[in-house]
Amino acid sequence: MGKLISDQLSLQIGQKNILHKVSLTAHDGELIGLIGPNGSGKSTWIRAMSSLLPYHDGKVMLKGKEITSFPPRDIAKMISYVPQSISLNFDFPVRDIVLMGRHAHVPRFGLESDKDYKIAEAAMHKTNIDHLANCYVNQLSGGQLQLVFIAKVLAQETDILILDEPTSSLDINRQLQMLELVKQLTKEGITVIAALHDLNLAARFCDKLVLLKNGEVLATGNPENVLTADHIYKSYNVQSAVRYDPLIEAYSVTVLTH
Numbered sequence: 010m011g012k013l014i015s016d017q018l019s020l021q022i023g024q025k026n027i028l029h030k031v032s033l034t035a036h037d038g039e040l041i042g043l044i045g046p047n048g049s050g051k052s053t054w055i056r057a058m059s060s061l062l063p064y065h066d067g068k069v070m071l072k073g074k075e076i077t078s079f080p081p082r083d084i085a086k087m088i089s090y091v092p093q094s095i096s097l098n099f100d101f102p103v104r105d106i107v108l109m110g111r112h113a114h115v116p117r118f119g120l121e122s123d124k125d126y127k128i129a130e131a132a133m134h135k136t137n138i139d140h141l142a143n144c145y146v147n148q149l150s151g152g153q154l155q156l157v158f159i160a161k162v163l164a165q166e167t168d169i170l171i172l173d174e175p176t177s178s179l180d181i182n183r184q185l186q187m188l189e190l191v192k193q194l195t196k197e198g199i200t201v202i203a204a205l206h207d208l209n210l211a212a213r214f215c216d217k218l219v220l221l222k223n224g225e226v227l228a229t230g231n232p233e234n235v236l237t238a239d240h241i242y243k244s245y246n247v248q249s250a251v252r253y254d255p256l257i258e259a260y261s262v263t264v265l266t267h
């Protein structure tokens with residue numbers, strides 16, 4: 010049985026159909042990439058699977074029960090979510106933001122314990138932001154802020170991470186570091202679902218890809234089966250060449266013409 014399942018999920022916003030019968034099954038330790046052009050529905054699906062948007066048909070199953078049956082605090086102990094863009098109307102030191110990841114673990118009306126502080130420090134270490142711990146978040150670059158929010162979800166210690174374009178603000182070095190970190194987490198049994206725009210990184214790191222077009226799943230499976238020139242043309246409307254690259258032991262996509 011899958012840990013998180015989207016079963017024939019359909020979702021409308023106002024009168025507009027955004028997702029139509031989209032399905033995926035995420036198991037322990039899997040890294041699943043959601044790919045597809047702008048506006049194809051990746052963020053909406055991610056928010057529905059994180060219980061942040063109501064769906065209208067189909068269902069999301071979390072560890073065998075429909076997600077709507079869990080109180081939010083219980084969901085926060087199982088799923089953590091990082092949105093695509095983060096805007097902050099408040100200014101806190103990085104350490105405090107990361108510590109907020111412990112919220113669901115701290116007793117109501119209680120304070121963080123030494124253990125919570127230690128977990129937050131370890132999360133900052135894993136994401137290479139120890140040196141930013143005392144900086145105020147409004148002084149950070151977009152990429153640094155992205156890493157802070159990844160540290161926050163690591164501190165949340167959930168076994169499902171849902172990440173909306175986790176590498177979008179990162180330089181090429183930090184993109185690799187981020188996906189290597191995510192891959193390492195999957196080896197510890199954590200399940201990760203991530204929306205990704207970079208098809209080459211998606212092919213290299215994900216166990217499974219789900220390709221969306223206009224709110225529907227066009228293809229799903231391992232990167233080799235999903236990233237074909239035909240699928241890429243049907244979804245992104247570009248001609249491409251897809252080749253196995255022995256240097257990185259993964260498929261790589263070269264866009265030829267649009």
Ligand SMILES: Nc1ncnc2c1ncn2[C@@H]1O[C@H](COP(=O)(O)OP(=O)(O)OP(=O)(O)O)[C@@H](O)[C@H]1O
Pocket residue numbers: 022025027045046047048049050051052053054093
């Ligand atoms: N609040 C909203 N009201 C109306 N339409 C919306 C709303 N949010 C999203 N949409 C529409 O839903 C569709 C899917 O958007 P979504 O953000 O999920 O796509 P995406 O694949 O994540 O795009 P991108 O790659 O550009 O981030 C788009 O057509 C968008 O205009």
